[in-house]
Amino acid sequence: MTCLLCDKPLHDQPTWQHFLGMQQDTFACLTCLEKFERIDQVIQNDVLDSVHSLYAYNEAARAYLHQFKFMQDVALAQIFAPALRRVLNDAKKIVVPIPMHPVNKKKRTFSQVDALLEAAKIPYQSLLEKTTESVMGEKSRSERLAMTELFHVPADIPYNEAVYVLVDDIYTTGTTLHHAAEALKQRGVHRVEAVTLFRPIREK
Amino acid sequence: MSERNQLKQFLAGRIWLRHLLPFSEEAVDEAMRQGDIHIEPGVTTKKTWHGKHYACQRCHNENQARFTVFTCAQCEAPCAYCRNCLNMGRVSCCSELLTWTGTPPTFPTSHRMNWQGNLTPSQQKATSELLESTKQGVSHLLYAVCGSGKTEMLFQPIHYVLQEGKRVCLAAPRVDVILELLPRLTTAFPDTKVEALYGGAEVEHFDAQLILATTHQLYRFHEAFDAVFVDEADAFPYTADETLQQAVRKAAKPNAPIHFVTATPSRQLLAMNKKQGHISVLARRYHGQPLPVPRSVALWNYEKQLKKKRIPAKLLRWTAERLEKQQPFLIFFHQIELMEIAEPLFQKLDERICAVHAEHEDRKERVQLLRQKAVPGLLTTTILERGITIPNVQVAVVGAEQTIFNKGALIQIGGRVGRSVPNTSGDFVLFHQGITYAMDEAKREIRKLNHTEVPQ
Known part of the structure; x- marks a missing residue:
């Protein structure tokens, strides 16, 4: 095995725990993993009952997302699988990924949030549908805030009492998550939480 | 168009x-x-x-x-x-x-070669042999010691292929080598369309006839060249990566010759070309002086001592002597971590001493500082083992017994010493804890080359 990020060989010894399936596979070396800064920041606002961001959006995170999303390196979804699994392992919560527009998904050949969840082996329900082809990363802050209705919910939601967890790769201005939560709440969902992999933090 | x-x-x-x-x-x-x-x-x-x-x-x-x-x-x-x-x-x-798969494009057949330098008799002999092999379309190995003027020897064969209206590629495993070769080739062939390809370079000329490329870039070529020259054919990662060797083969046309140029050919490369007899050996540097023979000095527990924030006595004495005589020096380490432990210790001797490794973006500038004597010496990993010339540089290897310092690497490192006139010799010392076969072989090889008769 080599590290997915730096291609250096991983020095993993075969162990009984691994053979019996009690130990997870490793996909990246410690040096690469240390470059990601764990923050576990939780915030709240009126629509979203909690937003949990796992890592700071630093240089390593930028490079990671570039290789994962734009170079289309699906294999990189494995790197954060253990971290996501630990946060999302509550069976009572229903995990809902932020979707991509079908046209964009076809262009990229995969949806990054679905890939992250599949790598982490977390069951999810694709309840949302993206209505526009436009991408958040290409917009200014004011343009983002002025947008209307990004998502709609095509099917009925059976369990309004359950907690729904939205998952996205990055939380920037919060517009995407805000719209998604709004769409769910309009259908009568009581509590919507969110988990994002990265979030930009101000340098001290 | x-x-x-x-x-x-x-x-x-x-x-x-x-x-x-x-x-x-x-x-x-x-x-x-x-x-x-x-x-x-x-x-x-x-x-x-x-x-x-x-x-x-x-x-x-x-x-x-x-x-x-x-x-x-x-x-x-x-x-x-x-x-x-x-x-x-x-x-x-x-x-x-x-x-x-349509009709191939045509290339101009008249090219000016703007190079007035003189070749020594042994250089001229090697060039003629390489040219002869190119004409016959067979692969050739140019085995020339460090500092013998390899690039200049390629000009005549490259010129010949260009004059035939054919495409040539000069490939090397490392970007640094390509960037160093580019200005030399554009001045040597002023009328020829030359393009350098490496990670991050823009594609400019669509019909360059002479292409300089890192071996990685050759993944993107398919039966393109009528001759390929592979410079520094023994450098990492070319030898370690089977797909790079295939890339070179597939970038050349099926019957095109692939020439290798190196100072430290692998056994495999030597065997391949020896059988057919297409090999030129150049055992003397262009100034005619012998290669510096390494001396081995035992340096026990250097790792432990450095971790205890102490420079081992012999290494300290060697460094102090260089500082006193104001000779620029390079100290090679096998590991980045160990080098970074050592860096502050050396800075106590002279605060301008600094370390260089592959992830430093300003390594070019630091080497330049050493050349200008703004910095007395550098600590480095094997990244600086080839391709650099610093007048009167003295070299030490710390931990010469480590596997990363194989025979080829040691010969290359030694090749930094005494490259230019008037400082045609210098100190090349291997600090070790136990002599390895690689160290012995490197020493034997250097001695053998020094004893080879050369045409005068």
Whole structure:
């Protein structure tokens, strides 16, 4: 095995725990993993009952997302699988990924949030549908805030009492998550939480 | 030039992902209708008894660990992509690779060679032999010691191929080497279209006849060149990576010669060319002085001592002597971590001493500072083992017994010493804890080369 990020060989010894399936596979070396800064920041606002961001959006995170999303390196979804699994392992919560527009998904050949969840082996329900082809990363802050209705919910939601967890790769201005939560709440969902992999933090 | 012509000039000899071609869809479709372009899937699948076997059609990687299978939204099926050549645009089962099969483009046959330097008799002999092999279309090995003026010896054979109206590639495993060669070749062939290709370089001329490329870039070529010269053919990662060697082979036309130029040929390379007799040995540097023979000095427990924030006594004495005599020096370490422990200790001797390794973006500037004597010396990893010339530099290797310092690396490191007139010799010391076969072999090889008779 080599590290997915730096291609250096991983020095993993075969162990009984691994053979019996009690130990997870490793996909990246410690040096690469240390470059990601764990923050576990939780915030709240009126629509979203909690937003949990796992890592700071630093240089390593930028490079990671570039290789994962734009170079289309699906294999990189494995790197954060253990971290996501630990946060999302509550069976009572229903995990809902932020979707991509079908046209964009076809262009990229995969949806990054679905890939992250599949790598982490977390069951999810694709309840949302993206209505526009436009991408958040290409917009200014004011343009983002002025947008209307990004998502709609095509099917009925059976369990309004359950907690729904939205998952996205990055939380920037919060517009995407805000719209998604709004769409769910309009259908009568009581509590919507969110988990994002990265979030930009101000340098001290 | 019409877009069709540009497409031809660009795609001829290349193998390119359809969606990354810098041409309009219409031009590509038109050429396809005329049967000038061949399409093949990016990754082919073969069924075997133990599952599927993938092969990348661009870089010819067949190492199954370097493929990842995912559910593709484009072909709506499990789709494999190659991680070996990922940074040139992802190649997967459903992506299309294009090659040009129409009439090949023509290149000019008159080229000016603007180079007045003189070759020594032994250099001239090697050049003529290389030229002769090029004319016959057989591969040749130019085995020339460090600092013997290898690049100049390539000019005549390259000029010959250009005059024939053919395409030439000069490849090297490292970007630094390519960047150093580029100005020398553009001045030597002022009228020829020359292009340098390396990670991050823009594609400028669509019809360059002389291409300088890192061996990685040759993944993107397909039966393009009538002659390929591989410089520093023993450098990392070329020898370690089978797909790079295949890349060189597939970038050359089926019967085109592939010449290797190196100071430390591998046994395999020597055997391959010895059998056919197409080998030139150049045992003397251009100034005619012998290569510095390394001396071995035992330095026990250097790792432990450095970790205790103490420079081992012998190393300290050596460094102090260099500082006192104001000789620039390089100290090689086998590991970045150890070098970074040592850096502050050396800075206590002289605060200008600094460390260089592959991740430093300003390593070029630091080497330049050493040349200008603004810095008394550098600590380095094997990154500086080749391609640099610093007048009167003295070299020490700390931990010469480490496996990273194989025979080739030690000879290359020694090749930094005494390259220029008037400082044609210098100190080359191996600090070790136990002599390895590699150290012995390097020493024996240097002695052997020094005793070889050379034509005067």
